[in-house]
Amino acid sequence: VLELKLTPALTLLRYTLDQLEEKDTAKIFSQPVNLSEVPDYLEFISQPMDLSTMRTKLEGHAYCSVADLEKDFNLMISNCLKYNSKDTMFHKAALQLREVGGAILRHAHRQSQSIG
Numbered sequence: 842v843l844e845l846k847l848t849p850a851l852t853l854l855r856y857t858l859d860q861l862e863e864k865d866t867a868k869i870f871s872q873p874v875n876l877s878e879v880p881d882y883l884e885f886i887s888q889p890m891d892l893s894t895m896r897t898k899l900e901g902h903a904y905c906s907v908a909d910l911e912k913d914f915n916l917m918i919s920n921c922l923k924y925n926s927k928d929t930m931f932h933k934a935a936l937q938l939r940e941v942g943g944a945i946l947r948h949a950h951r952q953s954q955s956i957g
């Protein structure tokens with residue numbers, strides 16, 4: 842069972858991000874895109890996002906709700922779909938994580954309504 846600490850809202854956000862990380866089995870979303878490996882990345886992507894950045898923002902109280910977390914998750918996915926062509930592993934992984942992550946986030950929304 843979810844171990845709810847004194848701050849259930851923050852605990853729910855942490856648990857939700859843990860679940861999203863777990864689904865990134867190839868770990869392609871765990872760190873910022875390496876700009877020395879991908880030198881043209883910022884020509885296409887104005888606001889990079891990744892799971893480690895989301896973790897830092899979460900612990901820094903940048904997310905007030907599941908919706909805030911979902912916004913950065915959607916940004917991370919859309920960046921990947923934009924930069925990587927359809928026939929790449931990256932693009933396919935983003936489509937997959939979008940589906941699986943969507944279900945995780947819907948469940949977290951429902952839980953946040955019950956813990957307030």
Ligand SMILES: CCOC(=O)c1ccc2c(c1)NC(=O)[C@@H](C)N2
Pocket residue numbers: 869870874875878879920921924925931
């Ligand atoms: C060491 C080389 O790593 C990469 O080229 C690379 C590594 C990870 C990546 C990525 C590229 N591109 C992306 O769009 C995001 C999702 N992940």
